[in-house]
Structure formats: C-alpha cells, structure tokens
Amino acid sequence: MNIFRPIKTLKNFFELSSKRLLCVRAENAQKLEETIWDVVISGGGMVGCSMACSLGSSEILSEKKILLLETSEKTQYNIDPSKYSNRVCALNPNTRNLFSGFHAWDKICNTRMKEVRKLMVWESCSDARISFEHAGMMDNVAYIVENDVILKALYERLDELTARVEVIKGSKAVDYVFPTEDTDLVNIQTDKGLTLKTRLLIGADGIHSLVRKKMKVKYVSWNYDQKGIVATLKLSEPTENIVAWQRFLPTGPIALLPLTDDLCSLVWTVSLPMCDKLLNMSEEEFVDALNSALWDESSKNPLVESALSTVKNVLSTITPSAESVRQLPPSILSVEPKSRGAFPLGLGHSTEYVAQGVALVGDSAHRVHPLAGQGVNLGFGDVQCLTECLETAVYNGNGIGHLNSLLDYEVKRQRHVVPAMFAIDSLNRLYKTEFTPFVLMRGLGLTVLDALSPIKEKIIHQASA
Numbered sequence: 162m163n164i165f166r167p168i169k170t171l172k173n174f175f176e177l178s179s180k181r182l183l184c185v186r187a188e189n190a191q192k193l194e195e196t197i198w199d200v201v202i203s204g205g206g207m208v209g210c211s212m213a214c215s216l217g218s219s220e221i222l223s224e225k226k227i228l229l230l231e232t233s234e235k236t237q238y239n240i241d242p243s244k245y246s247n248r249v250c251a252l253n254p255n256t257r258n259l260f261s262g263f264h265a266w267d268k269i270c271n272t273r274m275k276e277v278r279k280l281m282v283w284e285s286c287s288d289a290r291i292s293f294e295h296a297g298m299m300d301n302v303a304y305i306v307e308n309d310v311i312l313k314a315l316y317e318r319l320d321e322l323t324a325r326v327e328v329i330k331g332s333k334a335v336d337y338v339f340p341t342e343d344t345d346l347v348n349i350q351t352d353k354g355l356t357l358k359t360r361l362l363i364g365a366d367g368i369h370s371l372v373r374k375k376m377k378v379k380y381v382s383w384n385y386d387q388k389g390i391v392a393t394l395k396l397s398e399p400t401e402n403i404v405a406w407q408r409f410l411p412t413g414p415i416a417l418l419p420l421t422d423d424l425c426s427l428v429w430t431v432s433l434p435m436c437d438k439l440l441n442m443s444e445e446e447f448v449d450a451l452n453s454a455l456w457d458e459s460s461k462n463p464l465v466e467s468a469l470s471t472v473k474n475v476l477s478t479i480t481p482s483a484e485s486v487r488q489l490p491p492s493i494l495s496v497e498p499k500s501r502g503a504f505p506l507g508l509g510h511s512t513e514y515v516a517q518g519v520a521l522v523g524d525s526a527h528r529v530h531p532l533a534g535q536g537v538n539l540g541f542g543d544v545q546c547l548t549e550c551l552e553t554a555v556y557n558g559n560g561i562g563h564l565n566s567l568l569d570y571e572v573k574r575q576r577h578v579v580p581a582m583f584a585i586d587s588l589n590r591l592y593k594t595e596f597t598p599f600v601l602m603r604g605l606g607l608t609v610l611d612a613l614s615p616i617k618e619k620i621i622h623q624a625s626a
C-alpha cells in the first residue's frame with residue numbers, strides 16, 4: 162500500500178511538511194481509515210470546497226467529522242497581480258451571501274474581483290435589446306471572479322477549519338460501495354490504497370462523476386457541438402467598465418465580462434469548426450473577428466426592424482421612461498498573449514440527486530450552457546440547500562445520511578434547477594435561428610420585456626436564487 166508521496170530533498174520535505182493538505186502520512190493513514198466520517202466530500206473543485214467550508218462553519222454540525230478528498234495535488238493558488246486568468250465565473254449575489262456566511266467572501270475581496278452593475282443583452286438579427294440592473298443600482302447584478310481566486314479563498318478558509326475539516330489532496334476515489342442491509346456506511350477506496358468509511362458521501366466530482374455512475378441513476382445529457390472560447394482582452398479605451406455584455410449571434414452568444422477598467426474576460430460560444438479556426442488565427446485576426454462579432458450589422462432583418470420600431474414607438478407613448486438607454490459595447494484592442502482556450506459545452510442532468518447515504522452537488526448533478534453564467538451558481542445553491550437540510554436533520558435528531566432529509570434536498574433543488582436548465586437550453590436554441598418569424602417573436606418579446614421593469618427585477622432575483 163503506497164500512501165506516501167516521494168520526498169526527494171530536504172527542502173522538498175519541509176515544503177511538504179508545511180502543507181497539511183498535500184499528502185497522507187503513515188500515522189495519519191491509520192487514523193483516517195479507523196475514523197467513521199460523518200461526511201466525505203469527493204471532489205475539491207469550487208463546489209466541493211464550498212461544501213466543506215459550509216459544513217465546517219455550521220454551528221449545528223460542529224460535532225461532525227468532515228473529510229474532503231481531491232485528486233489534484235495543487236495546494237498553492239498564487240495570483241499574479243499583473244496577469245488575469247482566462248477562467249472566470251460571474252457569481253450572483255446569492256453566492257456572495259453564501260460565501261460571506263462561511264467567511265470566504267472577504268478573502269475574495271482581498272484578492273480581486275470586479276463588481277458588475279448592469280447586464281446588457283442584444284442580438285445580431287435585430288435592434289432588440291434588454292438591460293438588467295437593480296432599481297437605483299442598489300445592488301450588483303454579479304461579480305466577476307477568476308476560478309483560481311475562488312479556490313484560493315476556499316482553501317484559505319479550509320486552513321482555518323483544520324479542527325473540523327480534514328483535507329486530502331492528491332488522492333483519487335476509485336471505488337465506492339454503498340450501504341447494504343448490513344451497514345449504513347459508504348466505503349470509499351482511493352488510488353493510494355486508503356479505505357474510508359462515511360455516513361454520508363457527497364459527490365462533488367464534476368461532469369464525469371464516478372459517484373453518480375456508481376449510484377446507477379439515469380443521466381440525461383447531450384453535447385451542443387459548440388465550444389466556449391475564453392480569453393483575456395484589452396479594451397480600446399479604459400472605461401468605468403461595470404457592464405457585462407452579451408450579444409446573441411446565430412453561431413452562439415458572445416459575452417464580455419469586466420475585469421478592470423481596461424480588461425475584459427471573453428466567453429464566446431462557437432461551432433466546432435469555427436473554434437479551430439479562431440484558435441489558430443493570429444492574435445490580430447482574432448481581434449478583428451471578435452470586433453466584427455460584436456459590431457457587425459449585416460445580419461439585421463429589415464422586416465423585423467420595422468416591426469420593432471413600431472412597437473418601440475407604441476411603448477414609448479405608454480411608458481415614456483421604460484425603454485433602457487442604448488449603450489454601445491466596448492471595442493477590443495488586443496487579446497492577451499496565450500490567453501485563448503476552449504471548452505466543450507453540453508447539458509447534463511441526473512434524474513436523482515440522492516440515494517441512501519449519498520448526495521450529488523454541482524456539475525456532478527447538473528451541467529448547463531455557460532450563456533447565462535449559472536453553472537457554478539447552481540452548484541453553490543446546492544451547497545446552501547444541502548447544508549440547511551443536513552442541519553435540520555441533525556437538529557431533529559436524525560442520522561446525517563438519512564434518505565428522508567436527502568430527499569428534501571433533492572426536491573427543493575430540482576424545483577429550482579430543472580426550470581433554470583430548461584430556460585437556458587431554450588435560449589440557446591431560440592437565438593440560433595435566423596428564420597424571420599422566430600427573429601420577430603424573440604425581438605418583440607425582448608423589446609416588451611425591456612419595458613417591464615418589475616418583471617425584469619423578478620428575473621434577476623430568480624437568477625440570483
């Protein structure tokens with residue numbers, strides 16, 4: 162049984178010794194195997210780590226023994242002050258509140274993030290547009306944070322919770338044996354030869370989740386035959402840069418997320434052949450293609466344009482101040498060297514999130530298109546809901562892995578996640594077409610919706626929940 166990480170030099174030894182998280186020592190291994198854990202979280206990505214922080218910070222669960230298991234050995238998230246990562250997430254206010262609750266939000270703010278006050282959405286086939294902002298700009302609509310900044314904050318918080326949460330990095334779970342009639346414990350086998358026992362296994366192991374596969378639940382999934390190109394971009398002119406921009410094109414949406422006064426993060430959905438072309442272009446050609454995707458007006462449909470202008474005239478007579486002011490998107494000066502990357506996009510949904518002693522959170526349970534910036538926010542919503550359900554179970558004297566409390570979590574989350582997935586998938590399909598009746602329908606819908614502030618406010622609240 163090889164549970165040691167090779168220690169080659171003295172320097173290496175001291176580095177490793179100072180990193181509680183990195184490896185399993187011999188004396189530790191026995192303790193880890195003898196302990197009956199209340200919760201083991203498999204997968205220490207953004208959602209798994211926040212699950213560990215949330216449970217480890219809960220007063221009601223203070224007696225519970227929690228362990229987080231993560232394949233990656235990475236323990237240091239050094240954030241380069243002069244360089245932004247191309248992987249970012251738009252976090253919603255609900256996620257901010259969750260992170261504040263377990264004392265990780267201040268760590269994000271102390272590193273770096275960008276507040277977004279307004280979201281502007283428009284399309285290439287017509288002049289229809291919509292903007293989202295809180296009344297009187299009372300709150301931000303989102304926060305743009307690099308994935309590494311989120312992970313850094315979460316691991317720093319876990320460092321403060323050592324008395325309550327054990328973290329094993331560099332170990333992969335390779336098998337799970339679920340409860341039988343004889344035992345209500347889950348057995349976890351790791352690639353380093355450890356066997357762990359837990360009352361509740363939480364699968365936070367991403368889209369290819371082994372926990373989900375072992376649960377043998379139905380998983381509905383498809384690929385979009387699209388990729389999301391990400392990159393860090395420099396704007397032609399520095400601005401206040403507090404707006405997130407999204408333009409729907411028939412090839413897929415393009416989004417600019419603010420990072421600083423003169424930097425933006427790109428998420429550009431394109432077809433697979435177009436993706437290869439864009440990644441292989443020179444930086445100058447790429448920037449030209451980008452500016453054209455943001456500004457080109459050649460696919461505008463004149464029939465739709467004249468119908469929309471009539472509707473806008475009528476709306477401006479009924480509600481003169483309702484239509485949002487037209488703002489122009491920024492233009493791009495350059496792409497940061499080597500910042501271009503691409504990720505396959507797909508949809509996936511596990512029909513069941515729980516079984517006796519097991520629960521799924523984050524991308525292991527549901528995967529969505531990034532066009533609405535909801536993916537990881539849905540996962541953080543799972544974290545919040547599962548924490549509350551487990552707290553209720555423990556408060557009422559029930560077992561932590563008891564199916565009834567887990568079913569409560571499943572019902573509550575599926576009621577929220579399934580409609581959100583449906584809406585995101587429908588938007589992606591609706592905006593792919595250039596068929597005039599559909600362009601007209603969506604243009605009219607967007608124009609009317611833009612004039613209805615109370616409904617827009619409700620949409621932002623729903624997207625933040």
Ligand SMILES: Cc1cc2nc3c(=O)[nH]c(=O)nc-3n(C[C@H](O)[C@H](O)[C@H](O)COP(=O)(O)OP(=O)(O)OC[C@H]3O[C@@H](n4cnc5c(N)ncnc54)[C@H](O)[C@@H]3O)c2cc1C
Nearest residue numbers: 204206207208232251334367389523524534535536537538
């Ligand atoms: C281009 C793009 C842009 C996006 N933008 C946004 C956005 O703006 N807003 C938003 O909300 N979402 C966004 N998303 C979605 C978001 O990135 C994902 O929802 C999020 O990363 C999922 O986190 P997770 O922790 O559930 O899974 P993952 O990040 O996949 O983490 C799973 C972890 O489990 C570990 N693991 C896997 N198997 C095992 C095992 N057997 N044993 C131990 N550990 C294991 C892995 O090493 C990994 O660390 C975007 C996605 C893409 C592709």
